[in-house]
Amino acid sequence: xxxxxxxxxxxxxxxxxxxxxxxxxxxxxxxxxxxxxxxxxxxxxxxxxxxxxxxxxxxxxxxxxxxxxxxxxxxxxxxxxxxxxxxxxxxxxxxxxxxxxxxxxxxxxxxxxxxxxxxxxxxxxxxxxxxxxxxxxxxxxxxx
Numbered sequence: 079x080x081x082x083x084x085x086x087x088x089x090x091x092x093x094x095x096x097x098x099x100x101x102x103x104x105x106x107x108x109x110x111x112x113x114x115x116x117x118x119x120x121x122x123x124x125x126x127x128x129x130x131x132x133x134x135x136x137x138x139x140x141x142x143x144x145x146x147x148x149x150x151x152x153x154x155x156x157x158x159x160x161x162x163x164x165x166x167x168x169x170x171x172x173x174x175x176x177x178x179x180x181x182x183x184x185x186x187x188x189x190x191x192x193x194x195x196x197x198x199x200x201x202x203x204x205x206x207x208x209x210x211x212x213x214x215x216x217x218x219x220x221x222x
Contacts, residue, residue, distance in 0.1 A: 169211075
């Protein structure tokens with residue numbers, strides 16, 4: 079009840095304030111006055127590409143690799159690092175990889191079915207290749 083009495087006694091003042099506010103809005107609209115501050119121009123700092131699961135399906139074969147296959151894959155295109163990595167494998171592990179051979183029954187080196195990748199030692203001397211094991215199978219002059 080008090081609110082209604084207040085409005086009845088002050089309706090003239092309330093009407094003037096409402097008309098002033100509406101008049102200002104109308105004038106600002108006609109004149110094109112914008113009371114919102116301009117936003118700073120945005121700059122592209124970095125672009126990020128988010129790949130979907132379709133790409134994961136394409137790479138699914140890599141996820142199914144055996145440890146011996148992923149070992150070779152990790153050194154693909156870098157024979158000198160592969161040579162160093164192969165030299166640290168045991169005979170059993172060496173015979174499980176497709177990128178290393180067990181040479182002359184003594185050490186594991188980088189190679190494939192055709193033999194060691196490097197045919198010379200660090201001094202440039204030709205290595206004598208009597209036999210080598212590739213994937214556990216002896217190649218060359220194999221002991222009987």
